[in-house]
Amino acid sequence: MPDRRWTMRLLQIAQHAEDLERATAWYQKVLGAPPAATYDPPGLVFFHLGRTRLLLDRAASSALIYLEVPDVKESVRTLRADGVTIDTEPHVIFNHADDTLGPAGTAEWMAFVIDSEGNQVGLVSQLPE
Structure with missing residues (x-):
């Protein structure tokens, strides 16, 4: 049997x-795209x-998800202006230092916001040092 550990990918989170309409509107605005299916x-x-x-x-439990954004500082400014609660600046x-977890020579920036349902969501950018 072949070793499939390295051929797996994350399919779904x-x-x-609680309020699907409110959550859909929030994520649509943050992600900049409409839902694929409802x-x-x-x-x-x-x-x-x-x-x-x-x-x-x-029916799902709360998950801590991290979304990659081009510039976490700019994303936080935009979300704050939209009234989103910023949990961590x-x-x-x-x-x-190397390419193990991201491009060498970049700094990993992170912030946390609260979505419309009270879930914490991480925002991440890898920016030049």
Whole structure:
């Protein structure tokens, strides 16, 4: 049997959304794209995040998801102006000395915001040092 550990990919992440309409509007605005599909009932909304799906689901537990954005500082300014609660201001988590977790010579910036359902969402950028 072949070793499939290295051929797997993350297909889907589920996030709790008590109010699907409100959560759909929030994620549509933040992601800059409409949902790929909505099934209500039973209460499911899907967004495409590259090759991974984000599922908003009343029955799901809260998940801590991290979204890559071009510039976390600019994203936080825009979201704050839209009335989004900023939980943690943009800050450098670490610098990439090599390509193990990101491009060498970049700094990994992170901030945390609160979505419309009270879930914490991480925003991440890898920017030149």
